[in-house]
Amino acid sequence: MTTEAMPAVDAQLQASVNQFYAAHMQLLDEGRIEAWASFFTPDGTFAVDSHPVPARGRAEIIAGATRTVTQLAEQGITRRHWLGMSVIRPQDRSVRVRSYALVYQITAEGPALRASTTCEDVLVPDGGSWLIRERVVRQDAPA
Amino acid sequence: MTTEAMPAVDAQLQASVNQFYAAHMQLLDEGRIEAWASFFTPDGTFAVDSHPVPARGRAEIIAGATRTVTQLAEQGITRRHWLGMSVIRPQDRSVRVRSYALVYQITAEGPALRASTTCEDVLVPDGGSWLIRERVVRQDAPA
Amino acid sequence: MTTEAMPAVDAQLQASVNQFYAAHMQLLDEGRIEAWASFFTPDGTFAVDSHPVPARGRAEIIAGATRTVTQLAEQGITRRHWLGMSVIRPQDRSVRVRSYALVYQITAEGPALRASTTCEDVLVPDGGSWLIRERVVRQDAPA
Numbered sequence: 001m002t003t004e005a006m007p008a009v010d011a012q013l014q015a016s017v018n019q020f021y022a023a024h025m026q027l028l029d030e031g032r033i034e035a036w037a038s039f040f041t042p043d044g045t046f047a048v049d050s051h052p053v054p055a056r057g058r059a060e061i062i063a064g065a066t067r068t069v070t071q072l073a074e075q076g077i078t079r080r081h082w083l084g085m086s087v088i089r090p091q092d093r094s095v096r097v098r099s100y101a102l103v104y105q106i107t108a109e110g111p112a113l114r115a116s117t118t119c120e121d122v123l124v125p126d127g128g129s130w131l132i133r134e135r136v137v138r139q140d141a142p143a
Numbered sequence: 144m145t146t147e148a149m150p151a152v153d154a155q156l157q158a159s160v161n162q163f164y165a166a167h168m169q170l171l172d173e174g175r176i177e178a179w180a181s182f183f184t185p186d187g188t189f190a191v192d193s194h195p196v197p198a199r200g201r202a203e204i205i206a207g208a209t210r211t212v213t214q215l216a217e218q219g220i221t222r223r224h225w226l227g228m229s230v231i232r233p234q235d236r237s238v239r240v241r242s243y244a245l246v247y248q249i250t251a252e253g254p255a256l257r258a259s260t261t262c263e264d265v266l267v268p269d270g271g272s273w274l275i276r277e278r279v280v281r282q283d284a285p286a
Numbered sequence: 287m288t289t290e291a292m293p294a295v296d297a298q299l300q301a302s303v304n305q306f307y308a309a310h311m312q313l314l315d316e317g318r319i320e321a322w323a324s325f326f327t328p329d330g331t332f333a334v335d336s337h338p339v340p341a342r343g344r345a346e347i348i349a350g351a352t353r354t355v356t357q358l359a360e361q362g363i364t365r366r367h368w369l370g371m372s373v374i375r376p377q378d379r380s381v382r383v384r385s386y387a388l389v390y391q392i393t394a395e396g397p398a399l400r401a402s403t404t405c406e407d408v409l410v411p412d413g414g415s416w417l418i419r420e421r422v423v424r425q426d427a428p429a
Contacts, residue, residue: 005313005324006306014154015156019149019230027148038148087308100312100366100368116366142362143358166291219428227370
């Protein structure tokens with residue numbers, strides 16, 4: 001098995017990454033956008049393949065997420081983001097994490113799967129935890 | 144980032160919590176209700192927002208879960224409980240864990256998502272593992 | 287609580303198992319079948335309850351998975367395998383892992399849940415990581 005396919009991972013590193021993503025996604029789903037955006041570095045970038053230009057810096061990231069959260073609230077939609085199946089690749093002082101992310105929506109009709117994506121992050125250390133320097137989210141497409 | 148939003152977590156603590164929930168949910172889905180209920184403290188409480196009064200103590204918890212399991216069996220329904228995105232907050236000797244939980248049902252029509260919930264537990268130490276002293280499950284509602 | 291229901295788990299063991307499965311499933315979903323199959327021992331077995339005879343050894347495992355991946359590509363289907371809720375039971379030098387696994391499919395109609403299964407693996411140590419000596423996947427059935 002190649003190291004490229006299966007990098008070794010330290011337990012404390014993985015635990016802190018898991019906790020980071022759980023807190024990050026719960027904040028998003030609660031609409032606490034400023035707290036959620038504080039998980040990015042001040043100059044962090046957030047690219048989504050459906051948008052031509054990535055958001056750069058917390059102010060742009062907050063503006064974009066606030067638009068989405070406002071629209072969802074107007075439509076009566078609650079979301080639940082599940083991020084998992086994370087492959088963690090330490091490199092120098094940062095880590096690259098490639099994860100799957102599912103978005104569930106709860107509407108008057110009940111819960112339903114809305115989107116299946118991959119999420120690739122570059123995380124940099126911040127005290128005992130992490131900040132996102134770069135995020136790229138890609139919608140999963142048919143083969 | 145505030146400590147409130149993103150508490151530090153020890154790897155061994157997180158590992159034991161993960162293993163605890165995996166074993167707990169597999170027992171429930173296998174219908175092994177007494178073994179599943181042994182993950183609560185003898186005086187543990189289990190509140191679900193759809194019921195007016197929480198179950199108190201293992202006997203009540205077993206009685207309620209047995210009714211559900213019996214009904215599902217009569218309807219030919221298998222369930223799979225996925226708990227994840229857990230934020231673990233140590234406090235004194237206990238830990239608070241706020242998780243998302245999805246319930247999948249398998250019927251003759253195949254598998255389908257049945258419910259999306261949050262699960263808030265207070266866990267107390269029990270040897271090298273945990274027991275649930277308080278559980279509150281809330282159905283996710285439209286915004 | 288019995289040790290049978292709730293085995294203790296070491297954080298580094300769990301971290302390496304999590305990373306192993308994440309890398310393994312991402313390779314499968316990318317169609318990198320030889321890299322994916324290198325996570326089995328050379329004489330590893332892969333049994334699926336819908337097939338009468340298990341695949342034995344990497345060549346058979348690769349052949350079976352290649353057929354599936356080719357068919358899915360012809361039908362324009364992307365898959366995402368989520369494995370989780372893993373109960374890890376160390377025994378001697380190997381570990382038994384019983385997990386839930388969900389298969390999502392992405393087609394022109396969007397993402398949808400395709401299958402809910404259990405996956406029981408016997409993992410043997412390989413340097414700092416693992417190889418699968420035996421895998422049994424069972425489709426979840428109605429009660």
